[in-house]
Amino acid sequence: MISLEHVGIAVDDPEAVSRLYETLLGVLPYKAETVEAQKVRTHFLPAGTAKIELLEALAPDSPISKYLEKRGEGIHHLAFEVDDVDDAMERVRDAGFDPLNDTPQPGADGKRIFFLHPKQTHGVLIELCSSAPAAWTPETVPYAYAGAENRRVDGHLAVYRAGRPSAPPLLMLHGAAGSTTLETAPLMRRLEPHFHVVAVDFTGHGRSSAPSPDTPFTPDLFADNARAALDHFDVASAPVFGFSMGGNMALHFARLHPDRVDRLAVHAANVDWNDDLVRAMNTRLNADLIEARRPEMAAALDAAHTDWKRLFATMRDFVKTLPAETEGMLDAADRLDVPTLVSAVDRDDLFPTDAPLTLHRRLPDARLALLPGDRHALSEAPLDVLAPLLRDHFLQA
Numbered sequence: 001m002i003s004l005e006h007v008g009i010a011v012d013d014p015e016a017v018s019r020l021y022e023t024l025l026g027v028l029p030y031k032a033e034t035v036e037a038q039k040v041r042t043h044f045l046p047a048g049t050a051k052i053e054l055l056e057a058l059a060p061d062s063p064i065s066k067y068l069e070k071r072g073e074g075i076h077h078l079a080f081e082v083d084d085v086d087d088a089m090e091r092v093r094d095a096g097f098d099p100l101n102d103t104p105q106p107g108a109d110g111k112r113i114f115f116l117h118p119k120q121t122h123g124v125l126i127e128l129c130s131s132a133p134a135a136w137t138p139e140t141v142p143y144a145y146a147g148a149e150n151r152r153v154d155g156h157l158a159v160y161r162a163g164r165p166s167a168p169p170l171l172m173l174h175g176a177a178g179s180t181t182l183e184t185a186p187l188m189r190r191l192e193p194h195f196h197v198v199a200v201d202f203t204g205h206g207r208s209s210a211p212s213p214d215t216p217f218t219p220d221l222f223a224d225n226a227r228a229a230l231d232h233f234d235v236a237s238a239p240v241f242g243f244s245m246g247g248n249m250a251l252h253f254a255r256l257h258p259d260r261v262d263r264l265a266v267h268a269a270n271v272d273w274n275d276d277l278v279r280a281m282n283t284r285l286n287a288d289l290i291e292a293r294r295p296e297m298a299a300a301l302d303a304a305h306t307d308w309k310r311l312f313a314t315m316r317d318f319v320k321t322l323p324a325e326t327e328g329m330l331d332a333a334d335r336l337d338v339p340t341l342v343s344a345v346d347r348d349d350l351f352p353t354d355a356p357l358t359l360h361r362r363l364p365d366a367r368l369a370l371l372p373g374d375r376h377a378l379s380e381a382p383l384d385v386l387a388p389l390l391r392d393h394f395l396q397a
């Protein structure tokens, strides 16, 4: 899908122009980045689903200096996001255009980009871009947790943040055997213009340390991970988004700490478990099968998690406990009076459509968004539709 990603504006003084947009639209810059290759500093402002990119020249031979000299301040380029920038380059070449670079270049905001000269495009400099996987570096936070039967978790949590620290906060929780980088990062990127986004890798997931081998995963442990992430950034309360198991944990966190959760949004979460669902889920969590049949996936999991095989084994045990918890989870949903957006794709290949419908029916203050889609994975959900829904839901806080 193609969408307008940003409008680039060449400016002499980014601070003066930021003040202008603050006065006109009430928006503030949420990040600034230097793109060495282009000799520019970019300042991003939110503008609905697209962005405004103020371009400041960093050297006399920067294309922005030349532009400012010749034409003065003004709209410099339009950038369109495409699914695959390499394919797009090939396609425009086949159509007879001559891109300014031989291959896509690193651009601002972790994008890969290329330009078409305005002489070829009726006077408008066009950028085509696509997001490279977000590569945020987490902060490592020392973390200790005392669970049942004196089982302790000692180690650290990986917590991430994006966006302007003075923006409204938002906590994001990933799914079972996932991580921030694997799952919630693309949504973080879409929401960072509007929020101070905090995300955490649950214990044993992603870059967070693994618990000792005999320590089980529990909802209380994951809810405590969420608390620790908010504490680390001194966030008293926040809206919380959770994907799949992260959705269940968001609900659980809201039950344990109602004063810390302003609003909730859960995507592809299920609180109604039976043995068939446990089997389906645990088939996906079979490390031996993945290693034998999908070595590429095994390598990716190995790179993403501290100890993916231990994670998968511990998660399988956790999933087996869920049918016995179902009645409690449903009863708790009945009493959870937090405004909640329940979303899911309509043909989720793991959970039936009844999962979001049940949650929507049971939660006293819920709205429902069924989006077209075939896959459970958050990366396959229509994020261009989901992100604005989340933004509007959370900004009502």
Ligand code: CMX
Pocket (backbone or CB within 6 Å): 008, 035, 038, 040, 053, 055, 063, 064, 066, 067, 070, 071, 075, 076, 077, 100, 107, 108, 113, 115, 117, 118, 119, 123, 124, 125, 127
């Ligand atoms: N929009 C419309 N017209 C433009 C233009 C722009 N952004 N930049 C230049 N032009 C016009 C000039 O006015 C001039 O027109 P005339 O011949 O009618 O006078 C013509 O194009 C040639 O101008 P030039 O100053 O000689 O510029 P060049 O051809 O040397 O370079 C361009 C123009 C687009 C190739 C160069 O600016 C470029 O490489 N841009 C891409 C890199 C860039 O802009 N990076 C910053 C963005 C960072 C990011 O988003 O990550």
